[in-house]
Amino acid sequence: MSDMKQENINSTRFDIPPELQNQVAITTLDKIYNWGRRSSVWPLMFGLACCAMEMICTAASRYDLARFGMEIMRPSPRQADLMIVSGTVTKKMIPQIVRLYNQMPEPKYVLAMGACASGGGPFKEGYNVVSGVDRYIPVDVYVPGCPPTPQALLHGLITLQRKIDAQSIKDARWYRKEEIAEIPIPIYGPDIIDPRQIEIIKQQTRRQPGANGSRRSRSAGIVGR
Numbered sequence: 056m057s058d059m060k061q062e063n064i065n066s067t068r069f070d071i072p073p074e075l076q077n078q079v080a081i082t083t084l085d086k087i088y089n090w091g092r093r094s095s096v097w098p099l100m101f102g103l104a105c106c107a108m109e110m111i112c113t114a115a116s117r118y119d120l121a122r123f124g125m126e127i128m129r130p131s132p133r134q135a136d137l138m139i140v141s142g143t144v145t146k147k148m149i150p151q152i153v154r155l156y157n158q159m160p161e162p163k164y165v166l167a168m169g170a171c172a173s174g175g176g177p178f179k180e181g182y183n184v185v186s187g188v189d190r191y192i193p194v195d196v197y198v199p200g201c202p203p204t205p206q207a208l209l210h211g212l213i214t215l216q217r218k219i220d221a222q223s224i225k226d227a228r229w230y231r232k233e234e235i236a237e238i239p240i241p242i243y244g245p246d247i248i249d250p251r252q253i254e255i256i257k258q259q260t261r262r263q264p265g266a267n268g269s270r271r272s273r274s275a276g277i278v279g280r
């Protein structure tokens with residue numbers, strides 16, 4: 056804020072006595088609230104693959120996450136407010152990731168660390184890999200790289216702090232009256248199924264040649280033989 060603006064606020068709107076002008080600071084509720092939140096973001100302690108090594112380095116003494124108030128990695132999702140998805144997200148793992156995300160209390164954030172978590176990385180379209188964790192849970196910050204360096208992760212964390220700074224109590228989703236719905240847990244079987252896509256899957260299956268009636272009649276023929 057420029058000196059002139061500060062002077063206007065002090066002298067006209069709030070009428071602070073001159074003897075107090077160097078001892079009173081005026082700010083907004085949002086700023087204080089967000090300052091407290093951005094300075095105590097506690098990441099969930101889990102890693103998925105090679106990117107996790109870089110995340111562990113970032114938490115060690117050389118890079119010192121404590122500068123940002125983020126050094127307490129929580130082993131329980133109930134006490135964490137940041138999920139760093141560090142590594143390859145396999146189809147076998149995604150139900151667990153969504154379950155952990157659901158168990159984190161609001162406000163909560165997700166950082167996709169590395170090419171794998173952001174979009175599948177070198178394993179994109181592989182038979183066992185999800186093409187980005189954002190297909191299942193909302194991602195706030197993406198950190199590119201394979202693997203990203205600790206400096207890159209720090210930059211992502213600072214970016215998250217900037218995002219928190221820009222939020223307002225007035226429209227924060229965790230203060231709205233309506234309940235925040237949980238994300239349905241993906242079903243892991245021969246392939247991964249997103250329960251939110253069930254209707255689309257059913258429609259596409261019906262549209263496939265040989266589906267429904269014709270398949271039934273064929274199998275009936277086999278049974279009859």
Ligand code: SF4
Pocket residue numbers: 104105106107141142143168169170171172176177200201202203
């Ligand atoms: S992005 Fe690269 S370093 Fe990170 S988990 Fe994938 S393959 Fe490993």
